[in-house]
Amino acid sequence: MLALAQQRYSVRSFTSQPVADEALQYILEVARLAPSAVNLQPWSFVVVRERSMLDSLATVYAREWFASAPCCIVVCGNHNEAWHRRYDGKDHCDIDIAITTEHLALAAAEQGLGSCWVCNFDAAACKQLLQLPEGVEPIVLLPIGYPAQDSVPEKKRKTLEEIVTWR
Numbered sequence: 001m002l003a004l005a006q007q008r009y010s011v012r013s014f015t016s017q018p019v020a021d022e023a024l025q026y027i028l029e030v031a032r033l034a035p036s037a038v039n040l041q042p043w044s045f046v047v048v049r050e051r052s053m054l055d056s057l058a059t060v061y062a063r064e065w066f067a068s069a070p071c072c073i074v075v076c077g078n079h080n081e082a083w084h085r086r087y088d089g090k091d092h093c094d095i096d097i098a099i100t101t102e103h104l105a106l107a108a109a110e111q112g113l114g115s116c117w118v119c120n121f122d123a124a125a126c127k128q129l130l131q132l133p134e135g136v137e138p139i140v141l142l143p144i145g146y147p148a149q150d151s152v153p154e155k156k157r158k159t160l161e162e163i164v165t166w167r
Contacts, residue, residue, distance in 0.1 A: 004106055005106070009154060009155055012065040014114065015070075015146045015148050016070060018049070018070050018071070019070055026107060026111060027111060028045060028073075031103045034096075034103040036099065037082065037092040040096070043078075043097055043100050044078070046076065046138075047071065048072045048074065054069070054071075054072060057072055060122040060123075060141075061118055061120070066141075068148075069145045070144075071143070072144065074130060074141055074142075075138075076097075077093040077096065077097045077139045078135050079137065083096075101117060104142055112146070113146060114146065115144045118142070118143065123137060123138050
């Protein structure tokens with residue numbers, strides 16, 4: 001697992017090579033098995049591969065590199081289906097979506113694919129574009145594809161000493 005985590009990085013340059021159906025099925029199966037609060041699994045996935053729809057999706061996050069991805073998984077959450085902590089009502093939907101999204105990203109890396117979490121997008125426009133049902137929110141755009149030759153891994157991380165406290 002450590003080697004896989006070291007291998008994965010945010011890819012912002014993709015080739016045009018399509019992502020194989022088998023690889024996508026594998027990635028989605030790994031995400032399906034992700035844990036969630038009280039096992040409620042408040043997620044759904046929209047796999048976008050048609051070029052016209054990818055071009056439309058690029059209007060909600062207008063970055064050239066994003067538009068070059070041959071596939072994008074839109075990770076959606078349903079706050080009404082998510083677990084809410086009884087003591088303070090904390091909604092765990094976003095936490096559950098983060099867990100399953102990282103499963104997607106690691107599974108993609110395992111398949112030799114690159115990905116990049118995108119959360120800074122126009123969620124309302126994305127919801128309308130994908131015609132998502134009431135209560136379903138697009139939370140993460142995860143472009144997936146084969147990293148281009150010019151894709152440069154950038155893995156600046158704090159040391160364990162900077163982030164761990166032992167008691």
